[in-house]
Amino acid sequence: MKKIVILLIAMFFSVNLVINSQTIIKNNDIPIPTNIPHEKIFIHHNTSFLLTGEYLYYKVYCLNVETGTLSNISKIAYVELVGIDKSSFFKHKIRLESGLGQGDFFIPASLPSGNYKLIAYTQWMRNGGKNRFFQDDISIVNPFQENQKAILEVNELTDTLQVISDKADVDNAIFSSDFVNLKLDTNSFTNREKVSLTVNSLKDERSFGNFSISVRKIDPIKIPTRLTTNTYMSLYAKKLEPLKNNGTFYLPELRGEILSGKVLFRDTESPASKIRVALSIPGKEYLSKMASTNDSGIFFFNLDKEYINDNATIQVVNNKRENFKISMNHHESIDYGNLVFNDFKITPKMKDFILQQSINNQIENAYFSVKPHSIDTTQPLIPFYKARAKEYLLDDYTRFPSIKETVVEVIENVSIRQKKGTSVFHVKGYVPRNESEPLVLIDGNIIQNHDDVIAYNARKVKKIGFVRDNYLYGSQLFEGIVYLETFEGAYKNNISNDHIKNIKLFKPSITKKYFNQIYDADNRLDRIPDYRSQLLWEPNLNLNKKTQILSFFTSDNDGDYEICIEGFTKEGKPISLKEIIHVK
Secondary structure (H helix, E strand, O other): OHHHHHHHHHHHHHOOOEOOOOOEEEOOOOOOOOOOOOEEEEEEEOOOEEEOOOEEEEEEEEEEOOOOOEOOOOOEEEEEEEOOOOOEEEEEEEEOEOOEEEEEEEOOOOOOOEEEEEEEEOOHHHOOOOOOOEEEEEEEEOOOOOOOOOOEOOOHHHHHHHEOOOOHHHHOOOOOOOOEEEEEOOOEEOOOOEEEEEEEEOOHHHHOEEEEEEEEEOOOEOOOOOOOHHHHHHHOOOOOOOOOOOOEEEOOOOOOEEEEEEEEEOOOOOEOOOOEEEEEEOOOOOEEEEEEOOOOOEEEEEEOOOOOOOEEEEEEEOOOHHHEEEEEOOOOOOOOOOOOOOOOOEOHHHHHHHHHHHHHHHHHHHOHHHOOOEEOOOOOOOOOOHHHOEEEEHHHOOOOOEHHHHHHHOOOOEEEEEEOOEEEEEEOOOOOOOOOOOEEEEOOEEOOOOHHHHOOEHHHEEEEEEEEEEEEEOOEEEEEEEEEEEHHHOOOOOOOEOOEEEEEOOOOOOOEEOOOOOOOOOOOOOOOOOOOOEEEEEEEEEEOOOEEEEEEEOOOOOEEEEEEEEEEEOOOOEEEEEEEEEEO
16 A cells, blocks of 8 residues: 555656646646556445435445455545435545544435435546446435425326235345344334344354444335345446546545645746645634745645544645636546436325324424534644644733734743734744744644734734744754644635635544433333434444344334345455344
8 A cells, every 4th residue: 555655646746737627637647656556436325216315324334345344545535415406415535533423414405306326436436437436226205295296106106016916025125144143032112112233143253243233114115126135235246447537537535535726827827836825714623834845836635633623724835825816626527327217206196104104304403412423532733843832822821912912021031022014923932033923823724924813913822832843844844833722623715716725525424322212110111202214223243253233112103114234344245135024
């Protein structure tokens, strides 16, 4: 992998590149690296039929085509819901850890009824032609919408074909595996009863792997068939042709998401090389980075850490910054020209089912506050300079109204001087300096005009810190660092012009821990209505021992439920298992 990274870095900086989107390079002369394997993606999603007010849950498996095992190449995947008019109704950026990721989408009342495609890909998958992406059918009914023409069947003869009349159709769909099996003490349960499910490894460590499990009520209608890991692997069993450069090359996101753009001379629109560009993601948990443009004026930022804020500032760091302009690149969707959509239709005979399910959804959503999903807390971002910093919590000292007075009266080894008619910070170093300016930040925002900070209301500042060491940040040497942190990260940079851009980031989705209903001795939820049709969604079932037990509780929603497990062993063997339980 190190050789791959070195190769790509060499390509980025040794070739004149023209980028027209976030990670796209246009150049016919760039050779496609042959030592980076192909990738493919499988998505396990909880259902192919949804009503307004329900969640589409999904798990992403990114695979190395050569080995069949989980891929360590891409660190970002893209998941989209595409309508029949080829428009994207949601687009998620998913962080991949060892080829695995997860996400969800709440079906809003604004989404019209229709047939959709769930699409997934990595940037690396986009090289070498069309249709190198995962796709599966999703049908959605919005019962709050009057116009149902997109999905309404007008031929009454099809009504009998759409409704499941024989339960054997469901039972015959049960799959088995030579590597993993499922065991239940019984298949019949009462309302709000605990279900214990045992997952057994049949071939010891060869069965170990990562899986996802869904327990969902079986709809009493014929819904679009979902891809399983087995059917997916058979569909994509054919070996892919070698990647070819057709004039467009998509950079693999090896370390994290790539943010890129271009710096131009404002007057001539020509590329500006060797120009420093700063990225600031402000807030209480802030992030700052510095990069330099290449010969074509292009800069890249690799965002390999999780961050909270989705607003960012990009600015040229240069004494003559007014002479430049920044053009940001944006992610572009893939070509959906060859998509063929499912022709699922609803009929008048489905009215009662859709009405009852819609009522159940509204009841569940009304009580969502007592059944919430939780968000995985991210590790706090610790700025690179904190280990060497001296900090002052201003509430521990006499408060002064201005930053200048605060620096003079409280902060040792930091002063404010006049330089060419403006005020600048100065940090006293351990050794004599050449009078260069320090790096100045407020809530992670890099401040080039120090007067902007000096004029800030000191009563809004929680702490001031400084570092006395020289710091090489990007390719620029700063004589020390001065940083300010406000209460709750309240500082906002409202300046936006050609050389400084305030942008909205296409931020990766936040990882969640999904709610699992538990009925226990305290009877806390006994009086809360429970009409769940999704009894369990567990995207991270890591089988690493002989036997693993999972548990969940049934609801007051009677009917047949499908337990579905999908995933891959560590050796890349596809696992697709199903069992049926009955609740009454």
